[in-house]
Amino acid sequence: MAAVQTSGERALNKVAIVAVLLVTIIFLAPIYWIVSTSFKPRNLATTIPPTVMFEPTISPFVKLFTKRSQLRSPPSAEEYAAAPWWERVVFDGGEKIVRDGKGQVQWSGYPSRFLNSLIIAITSTVLAVGMGTFTAYGFSRFKVKGEADLLFFILSTRMLPAVVVAIPMFLMYRAVGLNDTHLGLIILYTAFNLSFSVWLMKGFMDEIPKEYEEAALVDGYTRMEAFFKIVLPEAATGIAATAVFCFITAWNEYAFALIMTNRRAQTAPPFIPSQVGSGLPDWTVIASGTFLFLLPVAIFTFLLRNHLLRGMSFGAIRK
Amino acid sequence: MITPLNTSSRAASRGLSDISIRNLFIIPTIVFLIVFNIFPLIYSLGYSFTDFRASTNAPANFVGLKNYRELLSDPYIWNNFAVTAKYVIVSVLGQVVVGFGTAMLLNRTIPLKGLITTLLLLPMMLSMAVVGLFWKLLYDPSWGVINYVLDLGKFQWLGDPKMALYAVAFTDIWMWSPFVMLLSLAGLSAVPKHLYEAAAIDRAGPFYTFFRITLPLVAPILMIAVIFRTMEAFKTFDLAYVLSTQPSTEVISIRLYKMAFQEWQTGRSCALAYIVLIMVLAITNIYVKYLNKVKER
Incomplete structure (x- = not known):
């Protein structure tokens, strides 16, 4: 009986492995197609049957930048x-x-958009994670009146649809001249990511034993010293994971950028679709622009793989 | 002379009490969020009772509840909500089926499991607008790889008004099934093995095992995924906006965007924004209550 079951299970396992491989291939196929199209000569990008084997060329990337x-x-x-x-x-x-x-x-418009994306995503990440770390520590270690309500308030600001927030922000930015500026988007993305950063960092802070700082306080450290010298190093992994999440969110953001910027401070996500236009688009150039834009996120996803679950669930689920 | 000075300066540095540190750490964030998130909403609440148009210099006239009354009796707006609801149902259902199914497949010893899982998670990390755009080429009736692989001839994915919403939802399913998979996998791996052993001893069939052991134990975490994805799908903008110009894919966020930034009906769009906002807050409230309940377990 047992032997029959194991051979049945083994067969089932084999079927599952094949199915998993199939699913993986289907899921990765669109990404593969982006990468492969970005190395094709233009005339091979739109062929029937689709071109799979070809001599790769760098021309889409040259064209992307010029x-x-x-x-x-x-x-x-x-x-x-x-x-x-x-x-x-x-x-x-x-x-x-x-x-x-x-x-x-x-030069084409692409390099400046890419640079804008970098400046805005990095600055807003530093601000959101910096403020978020302090606030998370405050919520984690001290009694705060109405803590649950405040945390809900913090989270709810993140949950609003971008367009809903964008309408009044657009009017206010227009009044103070922040439309189409780097600072304008940096502020928006910082506000957007701050709530996320507080929630995630609070989870990481809660995991650091209070006894560490208490021992330091007994040794004559001030609370501030204990925070900077004991807590921050312990929280380094959490800070890094939170930062990567904030960076990816800001890097990928589309709606705010579409509404708030048009040239000077425009980031890559609204720029790339605007290049498709109405005529016959050069898909090799779009693919190469997409590929370069996706590369940092793909690398970060691998670095972050053990923290994805936690980040995507706002710190609710810890492994 | 020196000693007391030293003590007092030491006391001064120690004197930054826990309460002032707490305030120093928390208040700037709260103030920042109030200024950049709450204040704009108060600002737009005011405009929602006016006929203000941001494209003209004409002063805003107070019109009372007219905007709300007109919006709520406008069949086009209701249609936008219906489109959104259909989109939410199709894409979330698809994500649960594909994501949970994949998690069931992955929940066993598989060579290179870690690598495969990470690769499968890639789509959800990418930019919806940028990658979504590329699906335009994949869906193309003449050159699209999808039609070629499925041998569909010149099937219209985005060109056909009825199909376009499904096409957008399929892309969303591709991007976000990994999210459901990730959460399901965490739920599945937490199911105690001895329950399955006990079921095997009792000769329980696979269906019985699935519906009586697996599903009930994974349900709470799956519910988190469903609520979260529902909320995101309800707010969807990027994907539908870059992929399709069909009226049949005009979800509520797109309508709001057009009303505010193409038709410049600022006052009216503020009112619509508030209607959407109340709906989102209601879903968020459910979500957060649920999160806290799961956390307490």
């Missing part, structure tokens, strides 16, 4: 020979890089 125009006629032999390799791949695709009067290469 302004280009269609070639009316092929470039002359000497023009082609004089061009650097990265310009030749653009010539090969039937386009040329636009240069200004001094012969300088014209």
Whole structure:
């Protein structure tokens, strides 16, 4: 009886493994398609049957960073020979890089949007995690009147739909001139992430035994010294995990950025869709822009893998 | 002479009492959130009783409850809510089925389980707007990989008004099933093994084991996933906005966005924002109560 069961179970296990592999492939296929499209020449991006095997080219990335125009006629032999390799791949695709009067290469809108995304996401993360750590410690160690209500208030500010908050913020920002500025988005993302950071950090703080600081207080440390020298180092993992979560949220945010920025402080998420336009989009360029944009998040996801559950449930579930 | 000075300065530094430290740590955050989250909402509550249009310089006129009355009797708005409800049901149901199913598959000894789990979680970490956009190519009737793989010819995913909402929901299911999977997996791994052993001794069938042991024990954590995803799906904006321009996919957030920033009916949109806000707060309240209940266990 037992032997039959095990062989049955083993067969079931094999079926499950195959099914898991299948599910994994299906889930990763769209991401694979983004990566592979970002290395295709333009004419292979939209083919039937879809092109799977091809000679990879770097031209989508060159095109991503530069302004280009269609070639009316092929470039002359000497023009082609004089061009650097990265310009030749653009010539090969039937386009040329636009240069200004001094012969300088014209940049596309992408690099500045990417830089904006970095500046805004990093600054707002530092602010949200910094303030959140202090506040979480306050809630974790001291009696606060109406603590549950305050924590609910803090959380509820995060739960509102972006558009609901964006309407009055847009009017207020317009009044004080914060529309389309880095500072404007930084403040918004800090406010947005702060609630999350408080909730998550409170969980991490609760896990640090009170006895550590109490021992330090007995040794003559002040409460502040105990916080900075004993609690913060203990909380380092939690702070790092919270920071990565805040960074990813700010990095991916779309609605606020769409409403509050249009050029100067625009981040990558509203910029990339705006490039699809109404004509025939160059999907290889969109794919390369998407790929570069996703890369930091993919790396962080691997670094964060043991804390994902906790972060995604606002610290409710700890493993 | 020096000694008392030393003690007093030491006392001064120790003198920062726990209460003042607590206030120093908590009050700035509360103030910040009030200024940037609550104050704007009070501001927009005021505008919701006016006919203000941010595109003109005309002063706002007080119109009382007119905005609310008109919105609540507007069949188009109700239609937007109906679309949202349909979207919530399709995408959350899909995520629970796919996510829980995958978790059941993964809840056994599988080679490279850690790596596979991490890879499966990748979609939910990515930007909805940016990755969602790429699904436009995947759904394309002529060049789309999906039609090719499923041999659907020139099937219209986003072009067909009836299909578009499902297409957006499918992408959402792809992105967020991993979330349900992650939580379910935590729930499943917490089910005590001896319960299954006891069930096996009693020769309980797989269905009995599933419905009487697995499901009841995973239910609380699965419920967290469902409430959380319901709330997020109700607020959805990014995905539907980048993927589709069909009226049949105009969820309430998109209607609100258009009303506020394309039609510039600022006063009216503030009123609609408040209607949405009350709904979200109601769901949030349920969610937080539930979270606290689960935490206490």
